Structure formats: structure tokens, C-alpha cells
Amino acid sequence: MTTVVLVTGANSGIGLALCERLLSQDVDGLQLCLACRNMRRAQAARCALLTSFPTAQVALLQLDTSSVSSVISAAREVKVRYNRLDYLYLNAGIMPNPQFDVKAFFKGLFSSNVITMFATGEGILTQKDDVTSEGLREVFATNLFGHFLLIRELEPLLCHEALTSQVIWTSSSNAHRSAFNLEDIQHFRGNQPYSSSKYASDLLSLALNTRYNKQGLYSSVICPGFVMTSLTYSVLPAFPALLWTLLMPLLWFIRFFTNTFTLTPYNGAEALMWLFGQSPESLDPKVKYHSLTSGLGNNYTQARKMDIDLETSEALYAKLLQLESDLKMKLEEKQI
Numbered sequence: 434m435t436t437v438v439l440v441t442g443a444n445s446g447i448g449l450a451l452c453e454r455l456l457s458q459d460v461d462g463l464q465l466c467l468a469c470r471n472m473r474r475a476q477a478a479r480c481a482l483l484t485s486f487p488t489a490q491v492a493l494l495q496l497d498t499s500s501v502s503s504v505i506s507a508a509r510e511v512k513v514r515y516n517r518l519d520y521l522y523l524n525a526g527i528m529p530n531p532q533f534d535v536k537a538f539f540k541g542l543f544s545s546n547v548i549t550m551f552a553t554g555e556g557i558l559t560q561k562d563d564v565t566s567e568g569l570r571e572v573f574a575t576n577l578f579g580h581f582l583l584i585r586e587l588e589p590l591l592c593h594e595a596l597t598s599q600v601i602w603t604s605s606s607n608a609h610r611s612a613f614n615l616e617d618i619q620h621f622r623g624n625q626p627y628s629s630s631k632y633a634s635d636l637l638s639l640a641l642n643t644r645y646n647k648q649g650l651y652s653s654v655i656c657p658g659f660v661m662t663s664l665t666y667s668v669l670p671a672f673p674a675l676l677w678t679l680l681m682p683l684l685w686f687i688r689f690f691t692n693t694f695t696l697t698p699y700n701g702a703e704a705l706m707w708l709f710g711q712s713p714e715s716l717d718p719k720v721k722y723h724s725l726t727s728g729l730g731n732n733y734t735q736a737r738k739m740d741i742d743l744e745t746s747e748a749l750y751a752k753l754l755q756l757e758s759d760l761k762m763k764l765e766e767k768q769i
């Protein structure tokens with residue numbers, strides 16, 4: 434029996450590195466499905482994977498997690514292609530229009546908070562969010578809600594008697610309770626939609642475990658650390674990629690003080706790979722698994738308790754269900 438793995442946002446960065454690492458571990462026992470918004474980049478990713486692993490089974494799926502209709506039709510297609518799903522990696526994510534507070538950064542450099550600032554980006558980053566054509570906040574829709582809907586639609590493939598499945602979220606150490614508001618789950622009012630969406634994914638993962646463990650579905654969250662990808666390049670748009678490359682020795686040096694500077698997508702995918710090898714029943718639903726890299730370049734995974742509680746996770750889940758039902762109703766009305 435082969436293991437069926439679906440990865441969202443698999444055409445670049447951490448998602449693509451995960452696919453490479455999975456195939457290098459077990460090329461014949463895997464059926465990989467790359468669920469991507471940009472199909473040109475998805476084709477390129479598939480070609481690159483097949484060049485390194487010519488016998489691999491790598492399929493593509495069109496999926497825009499920010500769009501309810503795209504998620505529903507992608508899930509329909511998955512149900513046609515597969516009769517079960519063993520791993521669902523919810524990795525697609527955006528941090529649009531980041532605003533980097535240079536003053537706060539230099540102030541932070543000379544404060545006792547400097548390590549936390551480098552590990553979490555706390556206090557130095559905000560974002561300007563947009564609204565999707567379906568009326569949702571873009572960051573919330575892409576990072577959280579589209580993935581929630583995908584799990585709900587794929588329930589029959591994920592919940593099987595006598596078989597377990599794992600849902601694994603690429604969250605972040607930038608997820609802060611202070612950025613999240615239960616009365617404004619889409620973050621219409623603040624300027625930290627990214628942090629809010631990642632905190633919501635931590636809460637949702639807990640709620641999923643409460644609901645679905647009995648049906649064999651287990652959910653976990655990871656943080657890949659600070660990884661150089663298109664997402665992080667955009668934090669300093671004035672910095673060309675070449676300048677980041679020149680800064681690498683400095684970033685490697687900072688790694689001696691904070692092992693959260695994983696820097697490469699390969700290293701960032703460490704916790705995602707570690708979870709692949711775990712029996713899901715042994716995992717703690719209230720911890721986040723962090724990819725870490727030591728000063729000498731060794732990778733490892735560390736579990737750290739999250740600042741989440743059951744009551745808030747249940748309240749968020751109820752709100753997501755309500756939003757799902759409202760949006761599906763709207764979609765049906767449009768189709769009539």
C-alpha cells in the first residue's frame with residue numbers, strides 16, 4: 434500500500450523542500466499530490482522533482498486556498514483520484530505587503546528582547562491586507578479558512594476506521610494571542626493579519642483534535658523557523674536577493690544565538706519531516722513542533738507549549754462552521 438500525501442503551496446520554498454525530502458526518503462512508497470495556485474510554477478516543481486526522482490508518482494492539483502469555489506472543486510477532484518489521504522500538509526501561506534519597522538528593529542537590537550525579536554519578528558512587522566472577490570480577508574482566507582474548508586470537504590478521505598491520518602499545519606512562531614480577536618477572526622480591524630491567521634491555525638488544530646481524534650484524524654502545527662524564501666525576501670523589498678546572499682555570513686552568525694534561524698527551506702522542513710515519522714497518537718495537541726538548526730548546522734525538532742486554550746479553540750471552530758455555511762449558501766444562490 435502506498436502512502437498518499439497532499440501538500441498545499443508545494444511549488445516553492447518550504448513546501449517544495451518537503452516534497453524533495455519525502456521523495457529522497459521513500460520514492461516508491463509515496464503518491465505525492467502538489468496542490469498549487471500557480472500551475473506554471475507547479476509544472477516546473479514537478480519537472481524538478483521528476484528529474485531527481487524519475488520513478489516518483491507526482492501529481493498536480495489546481496488549488497487556490499483563498500477561494501471557496503476553488504477549494505470545493507479541488508476537493509471534488511481529490512475525491513475522484515484517491516480513496517484515502519494519509520497526510521495533508523497545509524503549507525500554503527502569504528504575508529502580503531509587509532511593513533518593516535526599522536526604528537523598532539534598531540531599538541530591539543539593543544534591548545533584552547533581541548533574541549525573541551529575531552525568533553518571532555515580534556514588534557517589527559505589520560501587513561496591509563486585502564479583500565478577496567468572495568468578500569473574505571485575503572490572509573485569513575489563504576492561510577486559514579481555505580485549509581479549514583479543505584479538511585471539511587476531504588473528511589471522507591481523512592477519517593477511516595482502523596487507519597489514522599495526519600493534518601499538519603505550517604504555522605509560525607509569529608502567531609501571537611495578542612494579534613487575534615474572537616470577535617474579529619478575519620482581522621478586519623488590525624494590522625497583524627499574518628500573526629492572527631497563524632494563531633487561529635494553532636487554535637483550529639486543537640479543535641480538530643478534539644473533534645476528530647476518535648475518527649482517526651490527528652492535527653499538528655509546526656514552525657519552520659526563519660527561512661529565506663519569497664515570503665521573507667518581501668519583508669525588505671529594497672534588498673535584492675543578492676544582498677540577502679551577501680548577508681548570509683551574518684545570518685549564520687546570528688544562528689549561534691538563536692537556533693530558529695534555519696535559513697534554508699530544507700532545514701525549515703525538518704519538523705514537517707519529523708512528524709511524518711511519528712505515530713500521531715503520541716503527539717501532544719497543545720504543542721508546536723519547531724524546526725531548529727544549531728550554530729554548527731545540525732537540524733532537530735523541538736516541541737514547545739502553545740499559548741492556547743480549549744474554550745477559545747471551540748469558539749473559533751463554531752465561528753468557522755457558521756462562516757462556511759453562510760458562504761456555501763451564497764455560492765448556491767449564485768449558481769441558481
Ligand SMILES: NC(=O)C1=CN([C@@H]2O[C@H](COP(=O)(O)OP(=O)(O)OC[C@H]3O[C@@H](n4cnc5c(N)ncnc54)[C@H](OP(=O)(O)O)[C@@H]3O)[C@@H](O)[C@H]2O)C=CC1
Nearest residue numbers: 442446447470471497498499524525526605659660662664
Ligand atoms: N519563510 C519563513 O521564514 C516562514 C514561513 N512560514 C510559513 O511557511 C509556509 C510556506 O511559506 P514559504 O515557503 O516561506 O514561502 P513561499 O512564498 O516560498 O511559499 C508559499 C507557497 O504558498 C503558495 N500560496 C500562496 N497563496 C496561495 C493560495 N491562495 N493558494 C494556494 N497556494 C498559495 C505559494 O504559491 P504561488 O506560487 O501560487 O504563490 C507558494 O507555493 C507559509 O504558510 C508561511 O507562512 C512560517 C514561518 C516562517
Ligand SMILES: CC(C)=CCC[C@@H](C)[C@H]1CC[C@H]2C3=C(CC[C@]12C)[C@@]1(C)CCC(=O)[C@@H](C)[C@@H]1CC3
Nearest residue numbers: 550551552553554558605606607658659665668
Ligand atoms: C538584515 C538582518 C541582519 C536581519 C533581518 C531582519 C528582519 C528582516 C528579519 C529578522 C527576523 C525575521 C523573521 C521574519 C521575517 C524577517 C525578519 C523580521 C518572520 C516574521 C517571517 C515570517 C514568520 O512566520 C516568522 C517565523 C519570521 C520570524 C523572524
